[in-house]
Amino acid sequence: xxxxxxxxxxxxxxxxxxxxxxxxxxxxxxxxxxxxxxxxxxxxxxxxxxxxxxxxxxxxxxxxxxxxxxxxxxxxxxxxxxxxxxxxxxxxxxxxxxxxxxxxxxxxxxxxxxxxxxxxxxxxxxxxxxxxxxxxxxxxxxxxxxxxxxxxxxxxxxxxxxxxxxxxxxxxxxxxxxxxxxxxxxxx
Numbered sequence: 401x402x403x404x405x406x407x408x409x410x411x412x413x414x415x416x417x418x419x420x421x422x423x424x425x426x427x428x429x430x431x432x433x434x435x436x437x438x439x440x441x442x443x444x445x446x447x448x449x450x451x452x453x454x455x456x457x458x459x460x461x462x463x464x465x466x467x468x469x470x471x472x473x474x475x476x477x478x479x480x481x482x483x484x485x486x487x488x489x490x491x492x493x494x495x496x497x498x499x500x501x502x503x504x505x506x507x508x509x510x511x512x513x514x515x516x517x518x519x520x521x522x523x524x525x526x527x528x529x530x531x532x533x534x535x536x537x538x539x540x541x542x543x544x545x546x547x548x549x550x551x552x553x554x555x556x557x558x559x560x561x562x563x564x565x566x567x568x569x570x571x572x573x574x575x576x577x578x579x580x581x582x583x584x585x586x587x588x
Contacts, residue, residue, distance in 0.1 A: 454505045458553025461499050464514060467541050467548075468495035471521075478534035487524045488538070491517050495545060511549045518545035 404422075411426050412418040420426075457465075471492030474480040480488055495517050502511040521542030525535040 455503050456505070456554065457499075457503045458551065460548040460551040460553065461502060461511065464545055464548040465496060465499045467544055468492045468499065471495070471541065474534065474537075478531065478537055480530065480534060482529070484524065484528040484530050484534070487520075487528060491520055491524070505555050508552055508555065511552075514545045514549035518542040518549070521545065 407426075407428070408418050408421050410428070411421040416426055469492065470477070471488045474488040475485050495514055498510055498513045498517070501507050502509075519542065521538045524530075525538040530538065
């Protein structure tokens with residue numbers, strides 16, 4: 401999807417109608433490198449690209465998924481009932497949806513959507529009827545979801561102009577975006 405959007409934008413900047421390019425296609429102009437047949441590659445390389453392509457689950461998102469899944473069981477673990485149990489289930493399922501989307505490297509910025517969900521866990525036990533242990537558990541899970549959303553995780557592929565949107569807070573603060581297109585290797 402991202403590659404399609406980038407291609408349409410590139411062709412529109414070259415003077416083509418974006419709607420015509422989107423509906424009927426077009427070709428890029430310029431020098432083409434030597435084309436290699438994908439079937440001539442070693443099977444191990446193809447398998448590695450398939451499994452480690454643009455989707456991976458960093459440890460922080462995996463832990464956030466476990467926490468979000470635990471919200472689906474608050475009727476059993478905290479004895480939640482009624483609206484409080486419904487709120488836990490809704491927040492848990494929304495968090496799992498966001499985490500599954502953020503597993504794709506190009507969609508990694510979606511992890512920041514966990515912040516409002518975590519914040520809602522800080523508020524809901526006080527607005528809805530919840531016991532003391534449920535309040536403590538909800539606040540703990542909410543704070544952990546917020547904290548786990550800040551780490552980006554390793555980005556192994558390159559996505560052209562979209563790279564600047566897939567950043568961690570450390571990279572944004574270090575100013576590498578303003579210094580040029582060279583991107584430091586992902587260390588985490």
